[in-house]
Amino acid sequence: DTEVTQTPKHLVMGMTNKKSLKCEQHMGHRAMYWYKQKAKKPPELMFVYSYEKLSINESVPSRFSPECPNSSLLNLHLHALQPEDSALYLCASSQDRGEKLFFGSGTQLSVL
Amino acid sequence: GNSVTQMEGPVTLSEEAFLTINCTYTATGYPSLFWYVQYPGEGLQLLLKATKADDKGSNKGFEATYRKETTSFHLEKGSVQVSDSAVYFCALSGLNTGFQKLVFGTGTRLLVSP
Numbered sequence: 001d002t003e004v005t006q007t008p009k010h011l012v013m014g015m016t017n018k019k020s021l022k023c024e025q026h027m028g029h030r031a032m033y034w035y036k037q038k039a040k041k042p043p044e045l046m047f048v049y050s051y052e053k054l055s056i057n058e059s060v061p062s063r064f065s066p067e068c069p070n071s072s073l074l075n076l077h078l079h080a081l082q083p084e085d086s087a088l089y090l091c092a093s094s095q096d097r098g099e100k101l102f103f104g105s106g107t108q109l110s111v112l
Numbered sequence: 113g114n115s116v117t118q119m120e121g122p123v124t125l126s127e128e129a130f131l132t133i134n135c136t137y138t139a140t141g142y143p144s145l146f147w148y149v150q151y152p153g154e155g156l157q158l159l160l161k162a163t164k165a166d167d168k169g170s171n172k173g174f175e176a177t178y179r180k181e182t183t184s185f186h187l188e189k190g191s192v193q194v195s196d197s198a199v200y201f202c203a204l205s206g207l208n209t210g211f212q213k214l215v216f217g218t219g220t221r222l223l224v225s226p
Contacts, residue, residue, distance in 0.1 A: 043214060
């Protein structure tokens with residue numbers, strides 16, 4: 001299994017809603033990543049987890065809250081988002097200190 | 113800081129034409145270089161990579177050579193197909209705290225017509 005699975009594929013939420021994005025991989029990878037990609041722009045790193053601990057936070061606003069409950073799962077909790085947070089959110093994983101990232105197909109988020 | 117510059121798109125070609133997408137980089141140290149491809153509605157897939165100067169990455173008929181002297185990593189393919197239509201991202205990584213931290217270029221959209 002070489003897949004990174006993200007759910008849901010599409011999400012529409014209001015600015016007062018709380019929602020969560022989910023990501024799962026069963027490749028035994030110990031590093032997991034959240035990227036944000038605005039339309040026609042490159043992906044930008046948000047968070048990196050290693051061995052279920054947060055290693056990198058790229059100064060992301062606190063309305064985005066990541067969680068890694070175990071080595072196969074990565075969540076991104078969303079609260080009080082702004083319309084400018086509308087984007088494709090990509091999850092990725094890699095072997096510990098490895099250089100190849102495996103990306104999921106993303107969650108297309110729209111904030112109204 | 114590290115950065116990647118790619119040629120503006122879209123690049124529009126006919127099937128079986130020769131493809132070049134230019135990529136240059138600025139980095140401290142000796143980064144690894146990558147090309148990722150994103151098909152419509154999908155995430156990114158690693159296309160090829162090179163980890164040191166003069167390395168050539170290749171996959172599915174695509175090639176790119178790590179040129180340290182010109183800080184370039186241009187993507188080439190001898191004969192494109194309609195199925196190659198996608199957005200191509202050049203990227204570099206330096207290990208930051210032991211983990212790959214990719215810096216992407218802005219992406220180049222390739223459109224191949226029959």
